[in-house]
Amino acid sequence: MNTIQVKDKVFKPFISSEKIQEAICRIAQQMNNDLADKNPIFICVLNGAFMFAADLYKEINIDSEITFMRMKSYEGTQTTGHVKAISGLMENIEGRNVVVIEDIVDTGYTMVSIIEQLKEKGAADVKIATLLHKPEACKVENLKLDYVAIEIPNAFIVGYGLDYDELGRNLKDIYVIAE
Ligand code: IMP
DSSP states (O other), X not given: OOOEEETTEEEEEEEOHHHHHHHHHHHHHHHHHHTTTSOOEEEEEETTTHHHHHHHHHTOOSSXXXXXXXXXXXXXXXXXXXEXXXXXXXXXXXXXXXXXXXXXXXXXXXXXXHHHHHHHXXXXXXXXXXXXXXXXXXXSSSOOOSEEEEEOOSOOEEBTTBOBTTBSTTOSSEEEEOO
16 A cells, blocks of 8 residues: 545555454444344445445345435534534434444534434434544544444544545545645
């Protein structure tokens, strides 16, 4: 793996595709054990989590469904600031056991808002599966992440679905910004 350039920034190799797959298999096994009789509905948060969701779902062997949604940004009031609303979720999730599939939890604001909105839509239970977690960047309290594939330090990364200005999502491995 070599250093790469995406737009104006240089990134260096960080997590190989083999390590990513290993970590995904580990959390998929936990989910197969924990959720066997729950008939969960997995909800992939587009765009970033599409690759993770595809690889994760191939390892899930219990009765379950998968669907997709986006978080759409809009300007809130002065007090609420920058708000993101769920968009494009077609399924009725009332009374369902939901598992959110997210690419990365950084400050945690997005995830808190996702959980709140899914509960408002009537989900019986909301569990979180994230490929990456930056614990040092967390700005919210009491955010329970049920399945974390890989913890990383607070640095900007691209690859495996994650982008820098919409580029770099196609990379098989994950790269970190070079200082
Ligand atoms: P949060 O609300 O701060 O937790 O941000 C979550 C969202 O920010 C993720 O779903 C990503 O889209 C984006 N994000 C956070 N950190 C990175 C990164 O290092 N690379 C690419 N996108 C990131």
